[in-house]
Amino acid sequence: MNNTDNIGLKKSPFDDFIDSLKGKVVKINRGGPESKEGILLDYQDDYIALLPSAEDDNNYEYEKNDGQSKDEQEPVIYYQIKHIKSIIEDSKTNSIQTLDKEDLEVDFVQASNLIGIVSEYKDKYIQINQGGPESKKGLVLEVSNDYIVLFTEDDGVVYFNTQHVKSICESKDIDNKEETKTLQFLNGDTFHKLFSELQHKWVSINRGGPEAVEGVLVEVTNGHFTLVSNEEVLRIHPFHIKSLSSGPKGSLKKNKTNGEVVELLEKSEKQEQLVNEKQLVKEELLVKEELLVKEELLVKEELLVKEELLVKEETSHDEDKENETYPYKDEIKEEINKDKDENNNENLEDYKFDKSYRLCKKSKDPKSKNEKCSSRISREDVVKTIDYKWSPRNR
Secondary structure, three states: OOOOOOOOOOOOHHHHHHHHOOOOEEEEOOOOOOOEEEEEEEEOOOEEEEEEOOOOOOOOOOOOOOOOOOOOOOOOEEEEHHHOOOEEEOHHHHOOOOOOHHHOOOOOOOOOOHHHHHHHOOOOEEEEOOOOOOOEEEEEEEEOOOEEEEEEOOOEEEEEEHHHOOEEEEOOOOOOOOOHHHOOOOOOOOOOHHHHHOOOOEEEEOOOOOOOEEEEEEEEOOOOEEEEEOOEEEEEOHHHOOEEEEOOOOHHHHHHHHHHHHHHHHHHHHHHHHHHHHHHHHHHHHHHHHHHHHHHHHHHHHHHHHHHHHHHHHHHHHHHHHHHHOOOHHHHHHHHHHHHHHHHHHHHHHHHHHHHHHHHHHOOOHHHHHHHHHOOOOHHHHHHHOOOOOOHHHO
8 A cells, every 4th residue: 555645855964864775774773672674665754664674584685576475574664753763774785785665575655754654554453662661552543643542452542642652563463353333532633632531530641661650630731730649649741641541551451351250250150050950960860760660660560460360360260160170079078088987997996806806715714715705795796885886898
């Protein structure tokens, strides 16, 4: 993106010196975070454009078709001239070659002043300053005559005084882009008029360093600003204010961190709920399995009882059939038993009679023998004396 309209060149000895360095390797500042070495691309009223060399790469042979691609190219740094302390030419490297701007395939912005450069990066991400406490990366929301509105990751909306901006460059290492439509910021004619709109509010002045303070802005005058911080009352000259933001420093980052913590807690609670639900489901399954086992046991017991009943019914049915087949079985048994008893009794009496008779025959006393044996003892008499019913079948 090039903007060559209204580009005016001032001719002075310094201008001629800077013009002679275009396309050459130079070093901006001897040291510090703003010290960079690279090829001088452009020089205008209040800024210098520098293409810095890649880290650990001292090869400056930028030829057509062999130079770095746009994605691999280091971002061009735009230095505000009044903050440059020194410009050092690498005479050894420049004695070998000098490149014209037309020979460099480098995409960079051209404008009449630094504010015009920043305006080209509106709604894009840039880095203000290359290092130090006032170095910030963020999204350009608005560009005014003497301040830049930048949305940063940790402090939210920050207003930078362009008088103290040493350099800017495009930032490509920020992936998360915020919705600019929902961001609210102040619009003042000048940087100092922003303080009037922030009166009686908590503000943070400067991003870091010994002069960075925060507190309640209680008074705004043309000569100074009055800030109350804890037990101190601070009066600050407007010229030394490099940046301004509403609220405590790092509040946005803390809110994000708190939000992340809340999200993590919610996730952990959800995970615990899922674990508890899984445990409950397992317990329910175990209970159901136990119930099924019990039901199976009950069914088996019922089947056994039914089998026993069936066996009993079959047995009783068989007995009933047997009784039907032999209706006089019991009576027959009784008669058989009676006959057995009678036979037993008859046999017993016969045995007694035979024994007594044999004893009589064996007696040694002839007299008693004759008497006993000669007496007419009949079986019938013996049976009658022992109350036995004689039967002719046993004779």
